[in-house]
Amino acid sequence: MNAAPGIHARPARALPAEGDNGLYSQTWYPVCLGEELTADTIVGREFLGGRVIAFRDAHGEACVTSAFCAHLGVDLQCAALVDGLVRCPYHHFYYDGRGKAVKIGNGETPPQAARLYRYPTVEKYGVVFAFNGDEPLFDVPSFSLPDDQIAYHAFKTPMHFTVDPWVIISQTPDLNHTQFLHGPEFAPQFEIPEMQFTDYSGHYSVDEDLYFDASGVFKELHANVYGTNIVQLETIINNMWTGGTASLVALGPNSCEAYGINAVKKADVPEQTPEAYQQVLDGLKAMNMQVMSEDQSVYQNIRFVQGTLLEVDRELARYFDYLRRYPRANPGREFINGDGKP
Ligand code: FES
Ligand SMILES: [Fe+2]
Incomplete structure (x- = not known):
C-alpha cells in the first residue's frame, strides 16, 4: 500500500x-x-x-x-x-x-x-x-578591472567532487551556509541580497561590510554566477581589490574538478613587485582551498534535491528555477564518445 x-x-x-x-x-x-x-x-x-x-x-x-x-x-x-x-x-x-x-x-x-x-x-x-556548443552563448567571464591593472594566478585544484558543478555553484546564492560551514558570523546588519538573473548568469552585490573571514573584513562583495559552473567574486579584503573565479568542469555525471583564478589590483599592493603580488595571490589561493575543502566535506553521499526550503533560501530557490531553464546540449557527443556512440 x-x-x-x-x-x-x-x-x-x-x-x-x-x-x-x-x-x-x-x-x-x-x-x-x-x-x-x-x-x-x-x-x-x-x-x-x-x-x-x-x-x-x-x-x-x-x-x-x-x-x-x-x-x-x-x-x-x-x-x-x-x-x-x-x-x-x-x-x-x-x-x-x-x-x-x-x-x-x-x-x-x-x-x-x-x-x-x-x-x-x-x-x-x-x-x-x-x-559546450557550436557557438558560445556568452563570453568567458572577465574581471571588472582591465588586465593591465591586475596580477593574476591560475591553478587546478587536486580535488575531485562527486556532484555536478551546479551543486557546488548553488553555494553562491546559498549565502546562509557560509556562517555555519565556513565559521565566521555575518555582520549583524547583514541581509541576504536579492539576486538578478539573466538567461546565462546571476548576480548579487553586498555593499556593507560582510564579516566572512578571520583574516579580514570583506567589503563590497560582488558575486557573479555564469552558466551553471562558474562563480566569480570581487571584493575588498584589507583594503585590497581582489578577484576570484572558481570554474568547474563536468567530467561526466556527478563528477567534476575545479580550477581557480585569483587576482589582485596591483596599485593596492603596498610593495608593487611581482614577488609581492604573488605573495598576496598565494594567500588568496590558500584561503580558497580552505573554503573549498570545507565545501567538499558536505558532498559525501549527498542526494541533492530541492527539499524543504526556508525563507532565507529564497534566492537559492530562484537559482533552482534558473537551473531548470538553463539550456543543455552535447553537439560533440558522437565525437567524444560521450555515450559510447557511434
Ligand atoms: S590515423 Fe589515426 S587511427 Fe589511423
Ligand atoms: Fe561554501
Whole structure:
C-alpha cells in the first residue's frame, strides 16, 4: 500500500542532472591550464562523459577538440604535435586547430568526413576554456578591472567532487551556509541580497561590510554566477581589490574538478613587485582551498534535491528555477564518445 500524501511524503523536487539523456549545460568549461600547453604537448582530459584533447595550433592558439582519431579511433592524447598539427601515430592523419584532417601519411587527400569536433576555445587568465556548443552563448567571464591593472594566478585544484558543478555553484546564492560551514558570523546588519538573473548568469552585490573571514573584513562583495559552473567574486579584503573565479568542469555525471583564478589590483599592493603580488595571490589561493575543502566535506553521499526550503533560501530557490531553464546540449557527443556512440 502506498503512503498517503502528507507528513509521510518527502517534499522534494528533482533538479536537472548533468548527463541526463547525454546532455550537459551549455557553458564554458575549464579544460586545462594554459601553461600545460607547451609547443609539443597534447593534453587529454575527460569531458562531458567523453574525452577531449587540448593543444596549441600553428599560431599558438589553444584548441580543444574531440580526442578520437577519425580514421580508427586512436586516442590522440598519444599523438605528436608537429608544427601545430596533431599527427595520429597509427597512420599519420594530421589535424589542424579546427579539427580538420589536412593531410595523411600516405599522400592521399583526407576524406571530407575526416574531422574532429572542435569546441569554441578561449584562453583567459591562464585557463583554457571550451564551450559546450557550436557557438558560445556568452563570453568567458572577465574581471571588472582591465588586465593591465591586475596580477593574476591560475591553478587546478587536486580535488575531485562527486556532484555536478551546479551543486557546488548553488553555494553562491546559498549565502546562509557560509556562517555555519565556513565559521565566521555575518555582520549583524547583514541581509541576504536579492539576486538578478539573466538567461546565462546571476548576480548579487553586498555593499556593507560582510564579516566572512578571520583574516579580514570583506567589503563590497560582488558575486557573479555564469552558466551553471562558474562563480566569480570581487571584493575588498584589507583594503585590497581582489578577484576570484572558481570554474568547474563536468567530467561526466556527478563528477567534476575545479580550477581557480585569483587576482589582485596591483596599485593596492603596498610593495608593487611581482614577488609581492604573488605573495598576496598565494594567500588568496590558500584561503580558497580552505573554503573549498570545507565545501567538499558536505558532498559525501549527498542526494541533492530541492527539499524543504526556508525563507532565507529564497534566492537559492530562484537559482533552482534558473537551473531548470538553463539550456543543455552535447553537439560533440558522437565525437567524444560521450555515450559510447557511434
Ligand atoms: S587511427 Fe589515426 S590515423 Fe589511423
Ligand atoms: Fe561554501
